[in-house]
Amino acid sequence: xxxxxxxxxxxxQERADKGILRALSSTNFPIDFSSNDxxxxxxxxxxxxxxxxxxxxxxxxxxxxxxxxLLSGNHNFTEETEQxxxxxxxxxxxxxxxxxxxxxxxxxxxxAQRGDTVIADELIHASLIxxxxxxxANRYTFKHNDLxxxxxxxxxxxxxxxxxxxxxxxxxxxxxxxxxINKLCHQYQAQLIVDEAHALGVFGDHGxxxxxxxxxxxxxxxxxxxxxxxxxxxxxxxxxxxxxxxYLINFARSFVYTTAAPIHAIAAIHSAYQMLIKxxxxxxxxxxxxxxxxxxxxxxxxxxxxxxxxxxxxxNNSSEAKAAAQSLQIKGIDVRAILSPTVAEGKERLRxxxxxxxxxxxxxxxxxxxxxxxxx
Ligand SMILES: Cc1ncc(COP(=O)(O)O)c(C=O)c1O
Numbered sequence: 001x002x003x004x005x006x007x008x009x010x011x012x013q014e015r016a017d018k019g020i021l022r023a024l025s026s027t028n029f030p031i032d033f034s035s036n037d038x039x040x041x042x043x044x045x046x047x048x049x050x051x052x053x054x055x056x057x058x059x060x061x062x063x064x065x066x067x068x069x070l071l072s073g074n075h076n077f078t079e080e081t082e083q084x085x086x087x088x089x090x091x092x093x094x095x096x097x098x099x100x101x102x103x104x105x106x107x108x109x110x111x112a113q114r115g116d117t118v119i120a121d122e123l124i125h126a127s128l129i130x131x132x133x134x135x136x137a138n139r140y141t142f143k144h145n146d147l148x149x150x151x152x153x154x155x156x157x158x159x160x161x162x163x164x165x166x167x168x169x170x171x172x173x174x175x176x177x178x179x180x181i182n183k184l185c186h187q188y189q190a191q192l193i194v195d196e197a198h199a200l201g202v203f204g205d206h207g208x209x210x211x212x213x214x215x216x217x218x219x220x221x222x223x224x225x226x227x228x229x230x231x232x233x234x235x236x237x238x239x240x241x242x243x244x245x246x247y248l249i250n251f252a253r254s255f256v257y258t259t260a261a262p263i264h265a266i267a268a269i270h271s272a273y274q275m276l277i278k279x280x281x282x283x284x285x286x287x288x289x290x291x292x293x294x295x296x297x298x299x300x301x302x303x304x305x306x307x308x309x310x311x312x313x314x315x316n317n318s319s320e321a322k323a324a325a326q327s328l329q330i331k332g333i334d335v336r337a338i339l340s341p342t343v344a345e346g347k348e349r350l351r352x353x354x355x356x357x358x359x360x361x362x363x364x365x366x367x368x369x370x371x372x373x374x375x376x
Pocket of ligand 1: 099100101102104125127166170195197198226227228234235236
């Protein structure tokens with residue numbers, strides 16, 4: 001075995017010894033409490049039909065984009081879709097990236113320069129962390145949702161300051177104190193960047209997201225909205241000023257140096273937004289969340305408080321969390337364990353996603369099973 005193979009082997013062995021070796025699995029269980037398909041769009045027959053109809057109206061569309069957006073891969077329809085999404089979110093402009101990961105990496109790494117400061121909530125998504133790592137800026141984190149720590153970091157920050165948060169945290173499901181963070185950002189002339197991946201479709205009128213629900217759309221510097229969760233599609237958009245859009249077209253390497261998304265992906269995104277515009281699903285998804293929380297009330301199951309579609313059940317270690325997930329899966333309930341290093345050691349958990357399509361009976365069955373789990 002050569003040195004590189006030895007290195008690979010030893011890193012994998014380390015993970016296996018700790019019981020946290022990741023592996024792909026295509027097993028799905030009948031009752032979905034795991035996917036990010038909050039509104040059921042990924043499985044929606046209506047979305048399939050709408051997408052096909054939209055595609056039918058685009059003459060001679062190609063299977064592949066054939067190049068990057070700056071070369072042969074741009075299309076009027078993509079630009080029209082970007083503007084329509086920006087309008088829905090009351091932003092001046094938007095630029096579509098091939099994924100939320102690409103959007104965050106491209107945005108942060110291109111914006112923050114040497115001498116600037118990036119201050120991030122300690123629980124932000126890996127894609128934002130990677131974007132900050134790729135920049136040459138000074139990087140700080142603050143304790144999750146802790147305004148005092150954020151202010152302390154803002155006081156010593158230099159250059160252009162960027163504060164990175166999620167409106168709904170992907171692994172905890174809790175919500176950022178957006179109004180207060182926005183206030184601090186204004187006080188210290190920092191630019192607030194909000195990842196709305198898990199707020200779209202769930203918060204605000206017609207699921208516009210938490211930033212708009214709080215009327216902060218003209219306050220924040222940029223928003224990232226991803227299409228792979230409630231929208232049931234793939235890709236993401238960065239929302240901000242027209243100048244920011246032009247800047248990203250010029251400097252965001254994950255936008256410039258990649259083949260554009262194909263038109264059928266854009267048609268699906270366009271059609272999914274039409275569905276959000278046509279129907280407000282938020283009351284219905286809220287009723288599912290409320291039912292779950294009510295059923296859980298008075299049990300002493302350890303959770304993180306959340307009013308979003310993401311709920312948690314905490315364990316002390318990965319083997320407990322894995323055993324809990326397995327015991328639910330045997331009963332046909334698809335719930336996954338989230339282990340370190342995705343979450344901190346000792347904070348391993350079941351991550352439960354509630355969906356529009358989960359029947360009340362399914363939610364009751366889930367909670368009954370959760371009540372039988374052991375937490376040592
Ligand atoms: C908060 C957050 N931001 C960004 C992403 C990345 O989005 P995508 O899956 O489209 O790459 C995710 C999804 O994993 C996420 O949870």
